Structure formats: C-alpha cells, structure tokens
Amino acid sequence: xxxxxxxxxxxxxxxxxxxxxxxxxxxxxxxxxxxxxxxxxxxxxxxxxxxxxxxxxxxxxxxxxxxxxxxxxxxxxxxxxxxxxxxxxxxxxxxxxxxxxxxxxxxxxxxxxxxxxxxxxxxxxxxxxxxxxxxxxxxxxxxxxxxxxxxxxxxxxxxxxxxxxxxxxxxxxxxxxxxxxxxxxxxxxxxxxxxxxxxxxxxxxxxxxxxxxxxxxxxxxxxxxxxxxxxxxxxxxxxxxxxxxxxxxxxxxxxxxxxxxxxxxxxxxxxxxxxxxxxxxxxxxx
Numbered sequence: 001x002x003x004x005x006x007x008x009x010x011x012x013x014x015x016x017x018x019x020x021x022x023x024x025x026x027x028x029x030x031x032x033x034x035x036x037x038x039x040x041x042x043x044x045x046x047x048x049x050x051x052x053x054x055x056x057x058x059x060x061x062x063x064x065x066x067x068x069x070x071x072x073x074x075x076x077x078x079x080x081x082x083x084x085x086x087x088x089x090x091x092x093x094x095x096x097x098x099x100x101x102x103x104x105x106x107x108x109x110x111x112x113x114x115x116x117x118x119x120x121x122x123x124x125x126x127x128x129x130x131x132x133x134x135x136x137x138x139x140x141x142x143x144x145x146x147x148x149x150x151x152x153x154x155x156x157x158x159x160x161x162x163x164x165x166x167x168x169x170x171x172x173x174x175x176x177x178x179x180x181x182x183x184x185x186x187x188x189x190x191x192x193x194x195x196x197x198x199x200x201x202x203x204x205x206x207x208x209x210x211x212x213x214x215x216x217x218x219x220x221x222x223x224x225x226x227x228x229x230x231x232x233x234x235x236x237x238x239x240x241x242x243x244x245x246x247x248x249x250x251x252x253x254x255x256x257x258x259x260x261x262x263x264x265x266x267x268x269x270x271x272x273x274x275x276x277x278x279x280x281x282x283x284x285x286x
Contacts, residue, residue, distance in 0.1 A: 001051065001052060001222070001225075001226065002051075004051065004218070004219060004222050008051065009218055009219065010281070010282075011050075012043075012046050012047060012050055012051060012218050013218065013281045014278065014281055014282065015046050015050055015085065016042045016043045016045075016046040016218075017042075017247070017274060017277055017278045017281055018085070018278070019042045019045065019046060019078065019081045019082055019085065020039050020042045020246070020247045020248075020274050021271055021274045021275065021278070022081045022085075022091075022094060023035075023038045023039060023042070023077045023078060023081055024039075024248070024262060024267050024270045024271055024274065025094075025095070025267070025271070026077055026080070026081065026094050026095060026097040027077060027097070027261035027262060027267070028261060028262055028263070028264055028266075028267035029095050029097065030097040030098040030099070030261060031098075031261060032098055032106070032260075032261055033077060033097065033098060033106060033259075033260075033261045034074045034075055034077065034258060034259050034260075034261075035245060035248075035251055035257045035258075035260060035261055035262060036182070036184065036244035036245040036251055036254070036255070036257040036258050037072065037074065037075035037078075037151070037180065037182065037244060037258065038075045038076075038077040038078035038081075039078075039244070039245050039246050039247055039248060039251065040180060040182050040215070040242040040243055040244045040245065040246045041075055041078050041149070041180055041215070041242065042078055042082075042246065042247075043215060043216045043217075043218060043221065043242075043246075044149065044178060044180070044215055044221060044240055044242075045078050045079065045082040045149075046082065046218070047218050047221040047222055047225075048068060048147065049068075049082050049083070049085075049086045050086065051218075051222060052066075052221075052222060052225050053065075053066045053068060053147075054066045054144075054145075055086075055115075057083075057086050057087035057088045057114070057115065058087070060088060060114035060115050063142075064142075064143075064144065065144065066144055066145045066146070066147065067117055067130075067133050067144060067145070067146045067147065068117060068147045068148075068149065069117050069118050069120075069126050069129055069130045069133070069146070069147065069148045069149070070108065070116075070117075070118070070120050070126065070149050071120055071123070071124070071125065071126020071127060071129075071130075071148055071149060071150035071151070071154060072120070072123060072126070072149070072150055072151035072153075072154055072180070073107040073108050073119075073120030073121050074106070074107060074121075074259070075151075075180075076104075076106070076107060076108045076120075077097065079108060079116070080094060080097065080104050080108075080113070081094060083113065083114075083115040083116070086115070088113070088114045088115040089103075089113060089114060089115075107119075107120060107121040108120055109121075123151065123153070123154035123157055124154045124156075124157025124158070124159045124160045125159060126148050126149075126150055126154075127148050127150060127160050127163035127164065127167075127177060128159055128160075128162060128163040128166070129148075130146050130147070130148035130163070130175060130177070131163045131166050131167050131170075131172060131175065133146050134146040134167070134172045134174050134175040134235075135166075135170060135172065137174060138170070138172065138174060143174075144174070145174050145175075145176065145229070146172075146174055146175050146176070147175075147176050147177070147178065148175070148176075148177045148178070149177075149178050149180065150177060150178070150179055150180070151179070151180050151182075151185070152179055152180060152181045152182065152183065152185070152190050152196060152199070153184070153185030153186070153190055153193070155179075155196050155199065156185075156193070156194045161206075164203060164206045164208070165206055167206075167207075167208070167235040168206040168207030168208055168234075168235065169207070171207070171233045171234060171235070172235045173231055173232050173233055173234055173235060173236075175235040175236075176225065176228040176229075176235070176236045176237075176238065177235070177236070177237045177238070178237075178238045178240055179199075179237060179238070179239050179240060180215065180240060180242055181199075181215070181239050181240060181241045181242065182241075182242045182243065182244040183244075183253075184244050184253075184254075184255035184258055185255065185258065186255075186258050186259055187255075188255055189255060199239065200212065200239060203237045207234060207235075208234060208235050208236065208237050209228070209231045209234045209235070209236045209237070210236070210237045210238075210239065211224045211227060211228070211236065211237070211238050211239065212238075212239045212241065213238060213239070213240055213241070214240075214241055215240030215241055215242035216242060216243065216246060221238075221240070224238045225238070244257065244258070245257050247270075247273065247274050247277055248269075248270040248273055248274065249273060250266070250269070250270075251270070
C-alpha cells in the first residue's frame, strides 16, 4: 500500500463526496432503498477501493486480489456506486438501481455484477462467509487478505457470534472486520433495541484484536488497516464510528432514514448540501 499523502487524502475526500451525491441521485430515481447507512460508509468504501485493496477492476476474478465481503447488503448503494467509480461497470448503469431486470438489486448477489464477492441479504451471514474465505486461503497458503464490512445492528444475530468464535479459535490473522458503528438499526437506536456495549471487550474475549476509529477520517481508516496487517495470530476488528446520513443535515443520526429514500424535493436539498461540502473540500486543500 502506498503512503497516504496530503494530495491523495484530498482526492479520496473528493471521491467520497461524489459517491454520496450519486447515492442520493440513484435512490431518488429508484424510489426505494436505504439512505443513512450508505452515506455513512462512503469514506470507508472510498478508502478501501481507492487506496487499500489489491484489486483489478479489469480482472475482477484476479486470483491474488483481496476479498471484500459486504455483510449488511442493504447498504449496497454505496457498494454499487463505489464499484462503478472504480471501473467495474459503467456509471450509467447506476440509475437502474432496484429496477426490474437490473443487475443492481436492493441486495447484491454474487454473479450479477463484477466486484460483488458474495450474496448478502440476511443480516449476520457475512462474517461467517468471510471466515470461510480466510480459512481457505490459510489452507492454500495464499496471501490474499479478507475484509468483512458489517453493521452494528447485525451483532444481534447469533451466527455473527459463531463466526467470531471460529475466527478467534483458528487465529485468522488474514481476516479484518470493519463494523459500521452508527448506533442505529431499522427499529431504533441499537442501545435501545438490543444493547451491544461493551462490544470491544466482547470481541477481545473471543481472541480478536480490536481498534476503534473515526470512520470518516481517511488517515485513521488506512492506519487501522495497516495495524491489522501487522497483527499475527489474531483476527482484527476495526470499530468505525460513523454518522448515519453523513453529509446531509436532515438525515444525520436519525434512524428513520435507515430504510427510506429521499423524495425529489429532499434530494434537491441533500445534493445542494453535498455540493457545497464538495466545494469546501476543494478549497481547503488548495
């Protein structure tokens, strides 16, 4: 991984903001879908696809690629937009989100789009899938790293904890999980629905190395992944504290935006805010 210098940080910040704009544009055309989570994870996806991952959009099945598994598939608008901007498929196709016959359905499925590594719909399945992939690379002696992006709400699922135990037992140091700790889920705030804390200590008790970061700070995201690569004999969890609806003032920290798209009028306001933010990002780095 190349060093993260100021010029690259500016580029990544601009990409993340463009991804947020396109998420809004696709959701309003679709007329359904999730808003808060995709906006909140734009910085993490940008860091991975434009700096961290070993991957090749022209050869999506490249044997030596890193594997990124999205567990909470309902935030797929951010995955689709990122993949398109990274060159996996034409950006024009993004406007077919959730349309009949589109490759961009409301939950991603393996084989439909290049770059989508796994089918993800039922929450809690992704970490187990990632464990299987990481374990297979361990057996084969290959150096591929496996990343699993997951939500905090799906920590309610029992099969997540089966995977946590499995990874700890087999010391899957080639596995890094990133938890979107945005504190919301479909029915409310996580600590009201089913309290998760102390989540760091829970993972540590199963043999994981745990880091906590600001999920909107690109330097912290990259640094945490570098630390994870240096940890031997343990899988690593990165708890990324994010703001759901990041960049759109009326969506931020409001769980009611977990599972609904903006109206045309709301999208206009959101895009105006994001474009203003984009101008600020550019001016700060001049």
